[in-house]
Amino acid sequence: MKLKYLIIAAAVSLMTSCDNFLEPESLSTFDTNYVFSNVDDARKGVNAIYSHFGQDAFRSRLSNNMTGNTDIERQSGWNSNGDRYQIWNLDALESNRDLEIVWTYAYRAIRDANIAIEGLLASGKLESSDLAEANTMNQLLGEAYTLRAYWYSMLTYYFGDVPYITEAPKAGNEFNQPKEDRNVILAAEIQNLIDAEAKMLWADQVPFGIEQVNREYTLGMIARLSLQRGGYYLQPDLNMARESDYLDYYQIAKDYTAKLISLKDRELPEDFRQIFMNQCTFQAPVNEDVLFEVPFAIGNGDVAWNIGVRVEGGPTAAHSFGSGNNYMSIPPTYYLSFDTLDIRRDVTCSLYKINTSFEYEFVNGGLDIGQGKWSRHFLPNPPGPSSAKGTGINWPMMRYSDVLLMYAEAENELNGPTAEAQEALKRVRRRAFDPQYWASRVDAYVSQVSAGKDTFFEAIVDERAWEFGGEMIRKYELIRWGIYSEKMAETVEGLKELADAAFNGTTQYPDYMYWKVDETGNFTILNPNRRVVAPPDDTWTQQSFLLALHSDQYTYQEWITKDWENHINGPKPGVVRYIFPMPASAIASSQGTLSNDGYGF
Known part of the structure; x- marks a missing residue:
């Protein structure tokens, strides 16, 4: 059952909005006390927090659009001054509207979470003699804490130190709060989740399953936030650092992933593609891989509009699925990094698009590899020829495979590649290969990378790329690993090597690919893994692939040398300035409390 009402604006009517994220409209104590005095209205109060996922701040910004560029996703930011381009190019201004939207709605969600937390704590219902009431109220409290922690995690990733607001808005509050150390914020939010999780309910105990924050997701978030807190971060002097207590947080990550594995383990579904087909067909099974996904109602959500398989539609198209683009394409270095037997590659990397004739066609230019996990042409009911946004496809926030790999990473950091760490990695890899290949692709591979702590860590870095491609x-x-610039430099050099080998005729990989739609209507590629001199017959269409990386004018296509330039040679070469300036509007309304100091701004 799709949880539509969490995203609709009606929930917000309980909590008044405001222009200044720190300056609320009045909300009477009587109203708050009433809202959180009973389960039904308390549910609506917590729904107000979810409603902000339905805004562009999340559905097209934080969920996917603002998360490039990396070694597995890319978009060119240097060819426009538009807001999103500034973010892709790491040179955003204080006036950047996309950053302002994220800042504003993050603090609105935090405001509504604070209202819910205070209301629930003051309600007297957390210790109700009615067990069902007490369980539900404690579950709602855990949801509020977890959603607040998500938004603070994002704020610290994008802006570094930020105001840390933990009180509900009320008359007499000091609205102009200074910035707080991001480590203080993360440590406090982790502790709040630790305190709340034991009284939360599992996905199979709550009304809307994985479309609602549940205990599984909160346990996973404790681990994710702990690895963020224990990882590297950018300081205002443009140096990367990590705190001396970082191992304490790796221990927390290990403990809470182990707790989830112990209390609510599940086998990973065998069919990797079906995980995402479930989202495209509005299915949300519990006790499987997805722990929590943002529930978008039909008419909301941008999945398969700005991320996913490209679909060319419009009023004159021969189909009624509408139009979908893909803002984040996949570099060929990532496509070719997969083992050729890894079933995740062809799910994650889409080498086809759907044209206006509702036919398969090779992607634009040969290199516009799409995020293949979602597509509007998978929808059970075509949304209309002129449709674009609002597919209603849910967005995954965390999967169980993430928990297994976080456990493996934390255990390795603390104790090296133990048998327990190796088994967690094996569990993820077993799904990626047919059982006949487990001896070589799983057991032998994991044994090889377990020679030492460093090689096992590198294997985790690789495995997370192959497992979560497109999930941004x-x-x-x-x-948090402190290898952002290093990986960008590797990507650029890898692309140059592929271009040179293709141009010089020495590549073992496809300089051209040959494709067709077979008799059964399936899109087929003759040589997805290797170079062939010519196709066996004229039923195949030739498409430039790695050869398209070469440029007669520039040697390499401009995007190769420019997309990651500021990630490699920014204000401090070798360090990615991933922190962005706080919005000018937030600074102006802070009455001198906030400023964009440090980070070379």
């Missing part, structure tokens, strides 16, 4: 979490991982 790579940026945050590269940051």
Whole structure:
């Protein structure tokens, strides 16, 4: 059952909005007390927090559009001064509207979370003699804490130190709060989740399953936030650092992933593609891979509009699925990094698009590889020829495979590649290969990379790339690992090597690919992994692939040398300035409390 009402604006009517994120409209104590005095209205109060996922701040910004560029996703930011281009190019201004939208709605969500937290704590219902009431109220409290922690995690990734607001708005509050150390914020939010999770309910115990924050997701978020807190971060002097207590947070990540594995383990579904087909066909099974996904109602959500398989539609198209683009294409270095037997590659990397004739066609230019996990042409009911946004496809926030790999990473950091760490990695890889290949692709591979702590860590870095391509979490991982610039430089050099080999005729990989739509209507590529001199017959269409990386004018296509330039040679070469300036509107309304100091601004 799709949880539509969490995203609709009606929930917001309980909590008044405001122009200044710190300056609320009045909200009477009587109203708050009433809202959180009973389960039904308390549910509506917590729904107000979810409603902000339905705004562009999340559905097209934080969820996917603002998360490039990485070693597995890319978009050119240097060819426009538009807001999103500034973000892709890491040179955003204080006036950037996209950043202002994210800042504004993050603090609105935090405001509504604070109202719910205070209301629930003051309600007296958390210790109700009615067990069902007490369980529901404690579950709602955990949801509020977890959603607030998500938004603070994002704020610290994008802006560094930010105001840390934990009180509900009320008359007499000091609205102009200074910035707080991001480590203080993350540590406090982690502790709040630790305190709340034990009284939360599992996905199979709550009305809307994985379309509602549940105990599984909160346990996973404790681990994710702990790895963020224990990882590297950019300081105002443009140096990357990590705190001396970082191992304490790796221990928390290990403990809480282990807790989830112990209390609510599940086998990963065998069919990797079906995980995402479930989202495209509005299915949300519990006790499987997805722990929590943002529930978008039909008419909301931008999945398969600005991310996913490209679909060319419009009023004159021969189909009624509408139009969908893909803002974040996949570099060929990532496509070719997969083992050729890894079933995740062809799910993640789409080498086809759907044209206006509702036919398969090779992607534009040969290199516009799409995020293949979602497509509007998978929808059970065509939304209309002129449709674009609002597909209603949910967005995954965390999967169980993430928990297994976080456990493996944390265990390795603390104790090296133990048998437990190896088994967690094996569990993820087993799904990626047919059982006949497990001996070589799983057991032998994991044994080889387990020679030492460093090689096992590198294997985790690789595995997370192959497992979560297109799910747009790579940026945050590269940051906390402290290897963002290093990986960008590797990507550029890898693309140059592929271009040179293709141009010189020495490549073993496809300089051209040959494709067709077979008799059964399936899109087929003759040589997805290797170079062939010519196709066997004239039923195949030739498409330039790696040869398209070469440019007679520039040697390499401009995007190769420019897309990642500020990630490699920014204000401090070798360090990615991923922090952005706080919005000018927030600074202006702070009455001198906030300023964009440091980070070379």
